[in-house]
Amino acid sequence: MSASTLLVLAVILTALLLIARVKAPAVYWTLVGLPAALYRVLSAWRSTMEACELIVDPPWWKVFAHKMASPGGADVAKPRIPHIHGIRPTTTGLRLRLRLAAGLTPEDVVKSAERLRHAWAVHSVHVREIKPGVVDIRLTGFDVLARVRMPRRLVRGPLAVSVALREDGLPFVRDYQEIPHALTLGANKSGKSMYQRCLIKGLAPLDVAVVGIDCKRGVEQSAYAPRLTALAITSAEAEGLLDALVVEMEERFDLLCLHQNIAPGTPLEDITSDIWGLPKKLRPIPIVVLIDEIAELFLIVSRADAVRRDHMVTQLVRLAQLARAVGIHLEVCGQRFGSELGKGATALRAQLSGRVVHRCNDKQTAEMGLGDINDLAVVAATAIAADRAGTAIAGDSSGGWSRIRTPKVKIGEVAATCREFAHLTPDIPTLAAYRPQSPAPVPVPPAAAPVAASGTP
Structure with missing residues (x-):
């Protein structure tokens, strides 16, 4: 040669x-x-x-x-x-x-x-x-978050979902048995909705009930209706759905009491066991509640809205404090979440031990989500560039944190997954009134025939 x-x-x-x-x-x-x-x-x-x-x-x-x-x-x-x-x-x-x-x-x-x-x-x-x-x-060896490719071997469990990719190349796993409730923050176009899509796509094949609260008339979650056990698209519906969830929580506590020979009148705070100790045939199915924009539940216009807001916040705090033991988990999303939302906001945030913060418009928002976890995590969250949509800082109450990024998933792809696993959607009697109907295809009017131009030769 x-x-x-x-x-x-x-x-x-x-x-x-x-x-x-x-x-x-x-x-x-x-x-x-x-x-x-x-x-x-x-x-x-x-x-x-x-x-x-x-x-x-x-x-x-x-x-x-x-x-x-x-x-x-x-x-x-x-x-x-x-x-x-x-x-x-x-x-x-x-x-x-x-x-x-x-x-x-x-x-x-x-x-x-x-x-x-x-x-x-x-x-x-x-x-x-x-x-x-x-x-x-x-x-x-290289920036794995520049082009997210999820590992082929994903962590699976009864309530574990691989949502994103961590900076070290490992999958970021959302395990509801380890971290029962979580808060996701981020500005518009930061990737917050993409994170929720990946979460729903991962939950769809699991034996779990998914409940949605989307007060933006359901524009984010209505497409996933075949896999949703319940859906609220207005504040009034959200109030009723939260009441139904509290009733379901109390019934599950009664089930635990009866199984353990504890009197049904025992205060809920004194019961320390959970549904995972029940026999499989008696164990109720876990519920994951996805709240798309938490601020919509706090905003008020009139005095009547203030009464409803206080009631909903009280129910949310009760669920966050007690519902883990009976398999009800909260996944709260929002652009901001601080004391300025009103009474009960700080108490609710304290119960949401998992934190995922995307790009924020101000440092105070990053501090709301990560300030009580790690100061370095706050600095990392404020340094996320605008052209890195989907990048976030994930932390927990232990003080550990990591940089993650969700893969790009189209809403149609998630909707198709929800239709594929629609047969896994459980019927829960207390939530039956809020069971969504699968959206019917929107008829498209036929295209008008082209009109020939007239004129004199």
């Missing part, structure tokens, strides 16, 4: 790799990025750990032993560093399992994550504690 042929092949291969770097970053990472990252990590492991201050001075007895073995002082005991106990390449990065040296904590590695990112020339570095003394370092 001539030198010119080799040159042409090299140019073609380089061009293909450059195209893959933009169009197929996972392929480029597998072919080029991963070998280079492995070389950078392994070739200078000790020097990198020392430069990032992830070292521990050797114990005095080891220093003394080295001095006794080499009186001239030529041989000095080296500082201890974390040891690699496992390497696992992935399509988006690299995972390292580390055994920390005695004296180091996972927080030390977290503080050095930014230094490690630059030392290894990767997009991001995430640290997670596995058990005492062992941490996972997940390296991400």
Whole structure:
């Protein structure tokens, strides 16, 4: 093979790799990025750990032993560093399992994550504690949120839904058994509706009842009617639906009391068990309540509206405080959610332990959702660019947070999924009055025949 042929092949291969770097970053990472990252990590492991201050001075007895073995002082005991106990390449990065040296904590590695990112020339570095003394370092080779591709193996469970992709390449799972209630905030065009679509699409195949409250006349949730057990599209309907949900909650508590031989008159606050301890044949189906715009339930125009608002807020707070045990979960969405909405807003927000904040119009909104979780999460939420719709900061009451992004899903695709699994929609007698009717196709008038232009020759 001539030198010119080799040159042409090299140019073609380089061009293909450059195209893959933009169009197929996972392929480029597998072919080029991963070998280079492995070389950078392994070739200078000790020097990198020392430069990032992830070292521990050797114990005095080891220093003394080295001095006794080499009186001239030529041989000095080296500082201890974390040891690699496992390497696992992935399509988006690299995972390292580390055994920390005695004296180091996972927080030390977290503080050095930014230094490690630059030392290894990767997009991001995430640290997670596995058990005492062992941490996972997940390296991400490229921006996985630029073009969201959900993993093929998604986390599944009785009430677990993979909604979005995290910055470290793992799916963001909304597990209602772990976090029963959540609050989602975001400005217009921030991706809040897309998050709700992905949530409904993931809930549709599960054995769960989905209840919608969409006071914008149902423009967001009416398309999902085949899979909705109940739907309220006005404030008046929302009031009645919330009352029905409270009645359903009380009936489920009575069921728990009867099964446990507790008198039905026992105060609800004294019952600490939940429906998951019941036999499967007696266990009521879980309910997920999706509230599209919470502010519509708080806004008032007249004194009558104020009475209705106070009643609805009281019912919402009761559901948020008590309903987890009987399998009723709240998913609240809104543009803002603070004390300015009125009485009860702060009490309700305190019960919504899961938080997802998209791009906001002001810093105060980010603080409403994430200020009581982590200050760094607030800063990250305010830094979301306007052209990154669907990007959000997800946090929980433990103080942990991560950057996520939902894939683009069309409303028609979600509606088709709801029609496919319409047979799974349960009938709950207390909510039967609010069972939505599947929207009938809108007749399209026939196109008018073109009228010939008249004129004199």
